[in-house]
Amino acid sequence: MTAPMLGHLDPVFLEVLDEVCDKLRNLFHTTNALTLPLSGTGSAGMEASFVNFVRPGDPVVIGVNGVFGERMCEVADRVGAQVIRVDGEWGAPLDPQSLLRAHRHPSIIAAVHAETSTGVENDIAALGAEKGDALLLADMVTSLGGIPVEVDAWGVDIAYAGTQKCLGVPPGLSPFTVSERALSRRVERPSSWYLDLGLLAKYVDTQLGARVYHHTAPITMIRALEAGLGVIASEGEEAVIERHRQSGNALQAGLEDREFILLAEKGSRLPQLTTVHMTKKRLGDRSEAQLRKRLLDEYSIEVGGGAGKLQGAIWRIGCMGHSARKSNVATFLAAFDAIMEAP
Numbered sequence: 001m002t003a004p005m006l007g008h009l010d011p012v013f014l015e016v017l018d019e020v021c022d023k024l025r026n027l028f029h030t031t032n033a034l035t036l037p038l039s040g041t042g043s044a045g046m047e048a049s050f051v052n053f054v055r056p057g058d059p060v061v062i063g064v065n066g067v068f069g070e071r072m073c074e075v076a077d078r079v080g081a082q083v084i085r086v087d088g089e090w091g092a093p094l095d096p097q098s099l100l101r102a103h104r105h106p107s108i109i110a111a112v113h114a115e116t117s118t119g120v121e122n123d124i125a126a127l128g129a130e131k132g133d134a135l136l137l138a139d140m141v142t143s144l145g146g147i148p149v150e151v152d153a154w155g156v157d158i159a160y161a162g163t164q165k166c167l168g169v170p171p172g173l174s175p176f177t178v179s180e181r182a183l184s185r186r187v188e189r190p191s192s193w194y195l196d197l198g199l200l201a202k203y204v205d206t207q208l209g210a211r212v213y214h215h216t217a218p219i220t221m222i223r224a225l226e227a228g229l230g231v232i233a234s235e236g237e238e239a240v241i242e243r244h245r246q247s248g249n250a251l252q253a254g255l256e257d258r259e260f261i262l263l264a265e266k267g268s269r270l271p272q273l274t275t276v277h278m279t280k281k282r283l284g285d286r287s288e289a290q291l292r293k294r295l296l297d298e299y300s301i302e303v304g305g306g307a308g309k310l311q312g313a314i315w316r317i318g319c320m321g322h323s324a325r326k327s328n329v330a331t332f333l334a335a336f337d338a339i340m341e342a343p
């Protein structure tokens with residue numbers, strides 16, 4: 001990010017951009033021509049997914065077992081979708097059949113792959129296998145680079161991610177990919193000009209020929225993403241995923257050894273995001289927020305509190321990107337023991 005600035009039409013920068021798009025294709029496991037880093041954080045990817053593919057009144061089935069499924073409903077509603085919300089328990093994976101049966105002809109079926117508010121993985125492949133004529137939309141903000149992601153093999157038509165989770169890059173871009181099948185149903189003139197995929201494609205898609213200026217690319221962010229994706233490529237995707245798996249498992253085992261109860265159901269636990277109940281019994285007179293503050297002030301370790309209806313009830317401990325290392329887990333558990341035992 002401290003490299004000298006380049007212009008957004010400089011041939012050297014365009015090479016970087018093409019490289020980033022290729023590396024994103026590799027990580028998403030897709031051949032989708034339109035694969036790009038959208039300007040904006042993960043939520044820009046979510047917004048682009050609905051604004052480019054939903055026409056007013058379109059039936060859109062959305063699985064909700066956490067805050068980010070809820071946010072999808074809000075975004076879809078704002079673009080005029082007929083939202084068919086399928087609720088699941090927070091802490092358990094969505095039941096794919098209940099989404100598949102929710103409407104006879106949905107235009108989109110949408111779910112969050114890795115629900116960051118609960119630490120649960122939802123089964124996207126099961127939705128893809130029986131999606132029928134619907135487009136399958138998956139939020140991969142917290143999954144990309146942390147657990148296996150297979151856009152083409154799972155039949156995902158639209159997917160977006162974020163840079164600041166398992167890619168270990170500062171926030172500011174949303175890796176995005178869309179299938180030809182979805183593109184053929186694109187809204188011709190979406191209500192968002194900034195996130196109009198038709199206009200964006202003319203700048204990023206080399207197959208379309210000329211690079212037509214749409215908005216100034218966030219050069220520094222794209223170079224940061226290039227570096228982050230380079231780190232993953234040199235370590236090897238499988239090794240990165242294995243590192244996440246091992247550190248998440250070690251953290252979860254450590255918490256269970258201490259008789260803390262994990263929120264996410266066994267079998268659907270995300271290694272990169274561990275959720276643990278903070279009960280009155282374990283906290284005594286202290287609040288969970290006080291303990292998190294101590295962890296930050298005394299040990300420089302920041303963990304998340306509960307989000308949405310889990311606020312005050314759980315902790316969310318991220319083990320993502322560069323921080324997904326067993327040495328960090330050991331440091332965390334030692335600090336955790338110290339503050340739990342302290343008066």
Ligand SMILES: Cc1ncc(COP(=O)(O)O)c(C=O)c1O
Pocket residue numbers: 041042043044046068112114115116117139141142162171
């Ligand atoms: C699963 C999921 N979806 C969407 C978002 C929104 O991303 P951002 O905060 O980068 O806009 C997040 C952020 O934490 C997330 O975890």
